[in-house]
Amino acid sequence: MRKICVAVHSRANYARIKSLLRAIQNHPQLQLQLVVGASALLYRYGNVIDIIKKDGFTPDVTCHMVLEGSTPASMAKSTGVGIIELSSAFERLSPDVVVTVADRYETLSSAVAASYMNIPLAHTQGGEVTGSIDESVRHAITKLAHIHFPASELAAQNVIRLGENPEKVFFTGCPAMDLLDGLDLRLSADFFERHGGVGHTIRSEKEYVVVLQHPVTTEYETQEEQISETLSAVEALDMQAVWLWPNVDAGTDGISKILRSYREKNPQSPIHFYKNFPPLDYAQLIYNSRCLVGNSSSAIREGSFLGVPAVNIGNRQKGRQCGDNVISVPPERSKILDAINQQLAHGKYEPNPIYGNGNAGKRMADILATVDLDINKTLFYKES
């Protein structure tokens, strides 16, 4: 039995790895070890851990590592605290493999801790191209990882171009798509009421857009301007809007402040703010929306699979492989508004399986059960 330790640190992490957790649980040769940390533990970010438990997973260790403040220095320090906490967790669990998801600082903490502890590291979502510090961190983690599960074919090529051994690069698609496959995507009548949140009541039979815009940490100084442009565009749209609070990152507090202040001054505005949706509910939410607005990768990944029209704002996703469903615009009110209107006019797109076709989790589990776990690696380039 190989012990596979998966570290889940945020709501996005969880949606992108849940089907693998299930596949490991169900695999006769694998034992699941679950570490839950960072914003997945926090009330401010919707207590993702409660959703995880409700889904039948039992965390083996929880790791508090987020230093309050959301400045660049506090984000760096959180990475440091994360390494300290996660190395204690890994020492206790002594896994055969650590699985780390995507490209945030908690992901890097897991990767560094596992690397120095000589634990083979598997990494999902490597090889994608975006903006922000996530871009650098994602590729750095690829260079620390031993087993790669890129989500798209282009991403798989990039991982190999980064000098990884092709025998350890497995294009599986993203587990997030597994959740969508065959899912009943209809909204229940009490959908919005059930999920709490604050602000204007959203009626599920009426049209709505979904907004999710995270800080771009490398553009820390202009976060508040950027979010104001989006807010102003959505306001002009005059359609129901479901707005999700951003990730915990340098700049989050500034964004939250703008949003809270707007809400107090505009109690009649048709916007409702939510902290969090469980993965399946999130899929239903976006599938039934008229347009996704912001800079979340879910617009590109889940969005392409579901054919949801999306307006991608600014540099955070710059360079990420997109389907036809995405229009990218700079963070300017009028361009955002034009693009949303263009998408509303277009309506649904054809589904596009760039990021997987629904069996990623199961394939990853099968690979983890049998792949060679040698920790020695070296820059790999075929002689040309």
Add this chain to the structure above:
Amino acid sequence: MRKICVAVHSRANYARIKSLLRAIQNHPQLQLQLVVGASALLYRYGNVIDIIKKDGFTPDVTCHMVLEGSTPASMAKSTGVGIIELSSAFERLSPDVVVTVADRYETLSSAVAASYMNIPLAHTQGGEVTGSIDESVRHAITKLAHIHFPASELAAQNVIRLGENPEKVFFTGCPAMDLLDGLDLRLSADFFERHGGVGHTIRSEKEYVVVLQHPVTTEYETQEEQISETLSAVEALDMQAVWLWPNVDAGTDGISKILRSYREKNPQSPIHFYKNFPPLDYAQLIYNSRCLVGNSSSAIREGSFLGVPAVNIGNRQKGRQCGDNVISVPPERSKILDAINQQLAHGKYEPNPIYGNGNAGKRMADILATVDLDINKTLFYKES
């Protein structure tokens, strides 16, 4: 005036960056900020900070970050503490560029702290290929860095193959070679006496070999065996031996124990143990030796420049570009001994400037004064 913050964490770091420190000091458009941390602060590792101060450099901040224990978990935790400490240092100094040297965990700490704080990162010694965890960490740092100063031409090619923008990759050679260029390499009569240490008296007029063997952290379990093979080979050689204590790494304590125990039991053995030599003295030491034995990169880098015969043991340097002066062997007594004897029979080699021709520091300073400092980066591949 650009503020260039250089982080120096060990004796090896210092030798490989000293000429850049001087060049920054002397550059009209640059201001040097010096952070000294990790083993460079420690008595056990020869108080490198005292040498730095004696050379006329004034540390702006010192950072204790080494957690005692030398296990894989404590090395991971030290990386975490390092990030916490270095982000405080960078917050205080607010440099325009951080320079980080080579591939150890302190180097990674600097790189992570600077990255999340949106400070442009310059990296030396990227793109080289070796074994051990250093291999992974070196390439991960390349993916976090914005400005690259690889030490060899092949290394420069590798950095570009890793998807870095060729306009930010500067093949400058290694500053360590700058120190050697034009240096009076003769040993003074009191050379060995002056440097303290413990064990058998070394007479400078007699032949000697130099041994320096670090732990291979990814082969943590076999460190003690590996060092015993080398010790046994050197013993059989029956020539004066200058032995340097290893780096602070997982496995160091095991190696130290073997060496200390040997020394107590063999007070007549012609081995003398030293903690540390200042960079110039180290150059004189190896230049005048008959052979370098162990797994230090200095045998390959400085060794090729000086033409010193070297026997490289085990996997730590696996894949690093070598000149003719190096014979590589597995960690086995008889093979080590045979190789040393072969090198003694051969004697000095022709100098080989693979790792630079003596002007690295000055070139780096000039580049740092003018290079574009954009922190946004993206995977860079010319369309083929």
Add this chain to the structure above:
Amino acid sequence: MRKICVAVHSRANYARIKSLLRAIQNHPQLQLQLVVGASALLYRYGNVIDIIKKDGFTPDVTCHMVLEGSTPASMAKSTGVGIIELSSAFERLSPDVVVTVADRYETLSSAVAASYMNIPLAHTQGGEVTGSIDESVRHAITKLAHIHFPASELAAQNVIRLGENPEKVFFTGCPAMDLLDGLDLRLSADFFERHGGVGHTIRSEKEYVVVLQHPVTTEYETQEEQISETLSAVEALDMQAVWLWPNVDAGTDGISKILRSYREKNPQSPIHFYKNFPPLDYAQLIYNSRCLVGNSSSAIREGSFLGVPAVNIGNRQKGRQCGDNVISVPPERSKILDAINQQLAHGKYEPNPIYGNGNAGKRMADILATVDLDINKTLFYKES
């Protein structure tokens, strides 16, 4: 010139030390070094650092140390991070004295860092008796401190009973009272509008109560019940209520959740929620209120000086010396409501200077300029 380093970590800290900051600034033999950390840096707690700067003080170092989560374990870990960060700050500033305020974990962090660094430690508010973990921590800090500035005469006696040398115990009163002395306590017409916050509009010409209830960390499990009782009592009162968000402590998230949920469900309730008031505005706020409700020490300290009727709930202040203005009740709705009504019927009390008469800051500064700074201390008891 003695360098006096004051560490300010929260809004309460600041009000209780501001007049000392000013007195140090104005003292010819003292130089002020200001460290601002913990919740004083956080947006969620009202960005106290902005108020500090606006008042003309310049922080020398800021220290992020609060780990998000508000569980008992994360509070412990924050103390650890605080020690690491504050020892860097003290190493950089090399003060002659560190001043630490009151009894929270950040206060303990300052005390531990200073102690091990051989820096003389001055402590305010020692010797008071309360409930919660603050009680233990306050006396522990007294045992680490070298110079004591208790706020009441009974507290001064307690510090001496704890074995401190009476020559180092100075009953100065609390600097918070200095701010109140001679202050214009009238509310401006735009007072409530100016301070932002969320909820029902408060009209300054109408009667209001002020509520401030922090978690009792040693009763972590029952926080939510306790706050619900208070909320229910205040609701029954049907008077305007100014409600302040609680401190960052284990249990805060639970309390915030109750308050937020109440607010969403009761948009018509006459409660307005505020994050923070600057010290002087806070004094005006409570002076003009009909009653203070909750478990803040300000009801007892500032409250007694200003003669404001107060209802003190639960164990957090258990044992603290009170004036006549305080009625203490258990955390039960009906008892809270009865006590508030009793206080409304009574109205203002005579001012009572138990906690100082308005010159604490100046006296402390004079003492800090001349007091002997020997760091050696020993359990002190006069032979009886």
Add this chain to the structure above:
Amino acid sequence: MRKICVAVHSRANYARIKSLLRAIQNHPQLQLQLVVGASALLYRYGNVIDIIKKDGFTPDVTCHMVLEGSTPASMAKSTGVGIIELSSAFERLSPDVVVTVADRYETLSSAVAASYMNIPLAHTQGGEVTGSIDESVRHAITKLAHIHFPASELAAQNVIRLGENPEKVFFTGCPAMDLLDGLDLRLSADFFERHGGVGHTIRSEKEYVVVLQHPVTTEYETQEEQISETLSAVEALDMQAVWLWPNVDAGTDGISKILRSYREKNPQSPIHFYKNFPPLDYAQLIYNSRCLVGNSSSAIREGSFLGVPAVNIGNRQKGRQCGDNVISVPPERSKILDAINQQLAHGKYEPNPIYGNGNAGKRMADILATVDLDINKTLFYKES
């Protein structure tokens, strides 16, 4: 079954708590949880953890927390790291009681972590009076602890004078004495050979003194002078000397340097250096010595029980209750030498049970099984 978690951090800790570990193991209502951390894990300090395991105890968690450097700032930071690590350990083990031993920074780390986590804290060796930072820290821990096991009657009185509830103060004596009671104190012929170490061969049939001098952290600047005086006195004595390396503390590196340097220059000196003795062997060692020299508390505690003549140097033990066996002198060569000669002339003293009579561990275990575990505490003084 109550879970009793004992944190052991050094060789001294272990000797002073071993009999309690055994008593907990053997108690039908108690379950032992063992945390081993700090210098007890370190090769440099004799791998105390190996001795612990050999004695039949299994550590549940190990905590690396010692930051290399031995400066005041690194000692503070180690305390911070200790709190972070120990709170993870306690979270995992969820003990009913944490037991912390004596007065060092690791002890304080345990106490702070347990306090903020609402875990009842039992403390041994409270109430004693000494010099150094240990004095302040010891009493601070008393103020955080809920259950007190002072080692002497005077210490018990002091704990009560510090405002602790007499019902929670149990004068049990020190568990170190339990080990000595009924022990065969004869030295085996191979005693010294068996314990390794470095330096001159000690012959067990000849007279010897034992030296153990730790740094006084509050006199950090003069450590090297102080140790030189002792070294010079012991040299003048010209008797076999068993010298133990000091604790890990600010100043340790300076002391080690003096000792190492002396040893290299004086290979004929009749001094042998040891890292560590297991508790029982240490008892045999000192019982058979002619005199104990230095500033270890073992000279006062175990020394009084065994009647061993002792010369106590400097301020580290200043104020600690002593039996007749101790002569205290300042750190001056001639006074040290005179006192040693006086003790050699006197010979063995009558045993004196100030610090216990041999049943401390068992009594503590019985108390831990039944004592009330309320975590609320308050300053306790009988009204006079």
